[in-house]
Amino acid sequence: MTRFLSDKNILDTIGRDSEAGFRMLLKDYKEAVYWHIRRITVAHHDAEDALQETFIRVFKNIDKFKKDMPLAAWIFRIATNEAIRQCQRHKKVAFSLDDEAQTEDAGRMIADEYFDYSDLEAVKLQKAIHKLPPKQQLAFNLRYYDEFDYATIARISDTSAASAKANYHAAKEKIIHYMNTHD
Amino acid sequence: MSDFNFDKTGKKMPYRVPDNFFDDVENKIIANAHSRQRRHRGLTLAFRLTAVAATLAILLAVGSHSMSSHKTDFIEILQAFDNLSDADQTYLLEIYQDDIFMHE
Numbered sequence: 001m002t003r004f005l006s007d008k009n010i011l012d013t014i015g016r017d018s019e020a021g022f023r024m025l026l027k028d029y030k031e032a033v034y035w036h037i038r039r040i041t042v043a044h045h046d047a048e049d050a051l052q053e054t055f056i057r058v059f060k061n062i063d064k065f066k067k068d069m070p071l072a073a074w075i076f077r078i079a080t081n082e083a084i085r086q087c088q089r090h091k092k093v094a095f096s097l098d099d100e101a102q103t104e105d106a107g108r109m110i111a112d113e114y115f116d117y118s119d120l121e122a123v124k125l126q127k128a129i130h131k132l133p134p135k136q137q138l139a140f141n142l143r144y145y146d147e148f149d150y151a152t153i154a155r156i157s158d159t160s161a162a163s164a165k166a167n168y169h170a171a172k173e174k175i176i177h178y179m180n181t182h183d
Numbered sequence: 184m185s186d187f188n189f190d191k192t193g194k195k196m197p198y199r200v201p202d203n204f205f206d207d208v209e210n211k212i213i214a215n216a217h218s219r220q221r222r223h224r225g226l227t228l229a230f231r232l233t234a235v236a237a238t239l240a241i242l243l244a245v246g247s248h249s250m251s252s253h254k255t256d257f258i259e260i261l262q263a264f265d266n267l268s269d270a271d272q273t274y275l276l277e278i279y280q281d282d283i284f285m286h287e
Binding site: 019022023026027030031034035038039042044048051052055056059060061114115116117119121122123125126144145172175176179180 | 186187189192194195196197198199200201204205208209211212213215216219269
């Protein structure tokens with residue numbers, strides 16, 4: 001995840017001027033958080049709703065943020081929960097971190113208007129990711145796309161770093177197998 | 184059977200966003216946060232005024248001899264309300280706002 005500002009800089013600014021600081025935080029995080037949510041919800045409108053709820057929660061609870069974890073981990077943890085809540089609200093495939101069952105086929109990709117079908121390899125990769133169990137899906141996305149280290153992934157997904165690493169490698173193997181065996 | 188390579192596929196995704204989405208959504212979030220803050224403040228005030236009215240009504244009905252104990256009850260209610268989390272305050276306010284008997 002590409003960042004331009006330090007957590008300290010953002011938090012100090014929020015302490016002095018909440019709106020200015022919050023705008024700094026939004027500028028630094030909104031795109032990465034959106035894409036993280038979008039990889040879970042798939043549909044753009046659901047991702048937008050979850051994105052808004054995420055930052056409103058961040059805004060309301062920033063004074064409760066304990067600096068024992070990176071700000072990014074705290075925000076991505078809230079975003080993950082909001083994305084899951086959004087999926088459940090629309091009775092979509094339940095992406096629950098407590099649910100070890102495999103998620104359904106990523107057929108819901110078909111309905112979204114903000115979806116590019118022209119790159120077949122990219123579509124197939126997303127389908128492969130959505131075939132994974134939720135914890136592997138989350139670990140893979142956070143490592144592969146956002147480039148978080150395993151300790152941060154562990155904070156976001158409420159697991160251990162070793163477990164996050166195992167989930168990522170298991171996910172990678174399954175994706176390679178899927179990509180090599182499906183047209 | 185092909186030999187899939189992550190490096191070749193890269194991080195591209197088949198997802199798109201509307202034009203100017205990231206600029207627009209920032210303003211929407213700020214506006215939404217402000218409006219919820221105003222609504223929360225309004226509801227808090229409404230709850231407090233309702234609590235004051237209810238307490239005064241009880242005091243008048245029961246009589247002046249027990250006024251001091253009710254005053255204490257009322258202060259305790261307000262203190263307890265202040266100690267609740269934002270989410271719990273909002274929940275209570277939303278419940279009581281729809282309570283027709285409290286608004287009669």
